[in-house]
Amino acid sequence: MLNQEFINDIKQRFNNYFSLKEKRENIFQVFAPLYHPDGDMMDIFLTEAPDKDLIRITDYGLTLMRLSYSFDIDTPNKEKIFNKILAENSIQNENGILYIDVKPQYIYYGLLQFAQAISKITNMRLYKREVIHSLFFEMLDEFIMTKLQKFNPIKKFYPIPDHEEYEVDYCFNHRRRPVYLFGVNNTANARLATICCQKFIAEKLNFTSLIVLESLDVIGKKDQARLMSAADKQFPSLDDFQKYAEEYLERELLQS
Amino acid sequence: MSSLDGKRKFTVFIRQHNLFRENFSIGLIYHSEEGSINLFGCNGNHGEIVVDILNPVPHYGYHTHIITAELLDNNVNEPRKVELTNEYASFEQALAYFCRYVNIKDCSNYFPFINQPKLFE
Numbered sequence: 001m002l003n004q005e006f007i008n009d010i011k012q013r014f015n016n017y018f019s020l021k022e023k024r025e026n027i028f029q030v031f032a033p034l035y036h037p038d039g040d041m042m043d044i045f046l047t048e049a050p051d052k053d054l055i056r057i058t059d060y061g062l063t064l065m066r067l068s069y070s071f072d073i074d075t076p077n078k079e080k081i082f083n084k085i086l087a088e089n090s091i092q093n094e095n096g097i098l099y100i101d102v103k104p105q106y107i108y109y110g111l112l113q114f115a116q117a118i119s120k121i122t123n124m125r126l127y128k129r130e131v132i133h134s135l136f137f138e139m140l141d142e143f144i145m146t147k148l149q150k151f152n153p154i155k156k157f158y159p160i161p162d163h164e165e166y167e168v169d170y171c172f173n174h175r176r177r178p179v180y181l182f183g184v185n186n187t188a189n190a191r192l193a194t195i196c197c198q199k200f201i202a203e204k205l206n207f208t209s210l211i212v213l214e215s216l217d218v219i220g221k222k223d224q225a226r227l228m229s230a231a232d233k234q235f236p237s238l239d240d241f242q243k244y245a246e247e248y249l250e251r252e253l254l255q256s
Numbered sequence: 257m258s259s260l261d262g263k264r265k266f267t268v269f270i271r272q273h274n275l276f277r278e279n280f281s282i283g284l285i286y287h288s289e290e291g292s293i294n295l296f297g298c299n300g301n302h303g304e305i306v307v308d309i310l311n312p313v314p315h316y317g318y319h320t321h322i323i324t325a326e327l328l329d330n331n332v333n334e335p336r337k338v339e340l341t342n343e344y345a346s347f348e349q350a351l352a353y354f355c356r357y358v359n360i361k362d363c364s365n366y367f368p369f370i371n372q373p374k375l376f377e
Contacts (some may be wrong), residue, residue, distance in 0.1 A: 023276065031304055035314065038294075038334040041314075044277070060275060062302075069269045069283055070292065092306040097282055128292075186289065 001026060001048050002055065006104045008124045013108045020046065026061075034115040036066070040120050044111065050099040057107070057114045058099035062119050071125045081124065089117035136185040136214045136238065142179075143242055144170055151249050153181075159205055166196045172249060178207050179252055182231075185214035190223045197230035208232045208252055257360070264288075266295075268358075272347050278302060280347045282354045283321075283335075293328070294335050296358065297321040298350040307338050315340055318350070 002020075008098040011018045023045065030044040036191050041071035042232060043062035046055055067073075073082050085091075089116065091098050098117070144153050157171035159180065180200070182193035197209045211234040213219070219227070228234065232252040233248070235241035257266040265287045273279035285295035297328040299305075299319050321335035344350040352370045355363040364371045 028302055031314075035306060035312075037332075038336055039306045039338045040299070040302070041306075045304065061271070062273060062276075062279060064274060065271050065279075066281075069270065069281065070285060070294065160325075 002104060002107075006107060009148045010107075010108050012106075030057075030111065032111065034111075034182050036122060038248055042115055042246065044114060044118070046107070053100040053103065055104055056101050056185060057108055057110045058097060058098050059114075059118060061097045063118045066097045067122055069125060073124070078124070078127065081127065082121065084119045085117060085124075089113055132137075133209070136201075137183055137237060140212060140241075143238075143245075147242075148172070148245060148249065151179075151253070151255065153227070157202045159200055159207065161202060166199050168196065172192055176253075177255075178248065179210050181210045181212060183211075183212050183214075184227070185218050187219050187223055190219040190227050192227045194223075194230045210248075211235065214225075214238060226254060261362070268354075268360075271349070276302070277347065280350065282350055284354075284358050291333075293323060294321075295323050296354075297335055298341075298344065298354045298357075300347065301322050302348070305338050307336075318342075319343055322372075 002183050015033050017033045018197050019031045023029040030046060030048045033040040036042060043059050046061055047058060049056040060118040075081055083091055086093055091100050100110050100114055143240055151172040154171045157168040159168060168180040170182050184190045184193055193211060209231040211231045213234060213236055215237050257268060258264060267285045270282050278300045279302040280300040282296055284295045286293050286295050301318050304314045304316060305319055306314050317340045320336055320369060321338050322337045323335040325337055326335050343353045348369060351367060355370055
């Protein structure tokens with residue numbers, strides 16, 4: 001399948017850190033310094049392509065098997081990202097088996113390109129909900145501080161003097177009837193927002209409370225009910241808030 | 257899966273390649289509020305592994321991956337501590353070892369072969 005001349009050429013380019021081992025008949029596993037972050041070597045194999053002049057560099061489905069330990073490509077958006085990675089690296093996908101067919105003299109380049117694609121695909125784990133989840137407050141902050149500047153947002157506002165335990169994430173329009181915004185992406189800060197709103201009501205503060213939820217699924221029904229009862233206005237997602245925040249704040253400020 | 261007190265949640269993944277039966281992985285993931293961490297895994301003899309990528313001394317064989325406090329302290333969420341093992345030499349033996357190691361209660365209800373004694377022990 002591969003003559004020794006090509007193997008020697010690849011070996012030289014890998015500074016001798018390259019070898020092939022016949023895993024099954026006519027399926028050769030590549031041993032080269034291409035590793036996953038946990039120390040496992042990338043699963044790359046060479047085999048004959050249907051076009052006899054080409055060599056197939058393939059993973060026999062092991063990249064998606066590895067990804068599936070903690071991540072599934074189960075939404076149109078994830079599929080779009082996955083297909084984009086494949087297209088950008090000229091990788092083909094046949095029922096989860098990834099491959100690229102190259103001329104023998106270009107195996108070295110093909111291997112590097114293939115390894116790069118494997119690395120990008122296994123890193124799709126970083127798109128996990130929980131990773132995005134941890135970016136919620138950063139995204140909220142960036143939006144408020146860039147797009148809502150005209151409403152003079154104040155970050156970390158304490159409406160009751162000497163009571164720093166009752167903190168508002170952002171305060172708009174603090175001179176007249178202020179809008180107190182709370183970002184909520186888990187049960188703990190949903191409860192904290194509820195307690196703060198109830199305390200401000202008990203203290204007879206003049207304010208409007210605004211909740212921005214990361215999504216409706218981040219808190220249970222009871223927490224949702226408590227929050228809905230305590231707060232004046234809720235946005236069910238950051239997307240929704242980004243779409244309507246300006247319009248909402250303008251209306252609120254007109255009334256105040 | 258959950259801890260005995262029901263407070264901590266885990267999932268186990270079990271994968272075996274349908275052509276290369278020696279390529280398998282059984283792992284335990286812990287789901288905390290901050291995210292999930294791959295705590296422990298039993299892997300098959302799928303090829304080469306290195307303990308330290310920057311100082312690679314390749315190993316071959318059945319091996320386990322485990323996370324350590326030191327790795328977590330350094331913001332590494334990959335179970336990068338790799339150890340070769342003689343505890344198993346097949347997928348079935350790896351599954352039995354995994355269940356014992358992780359201390360899964362009632363696992364024999366789901367995998368009856370797990371309590372089968374070894375002939376040569």
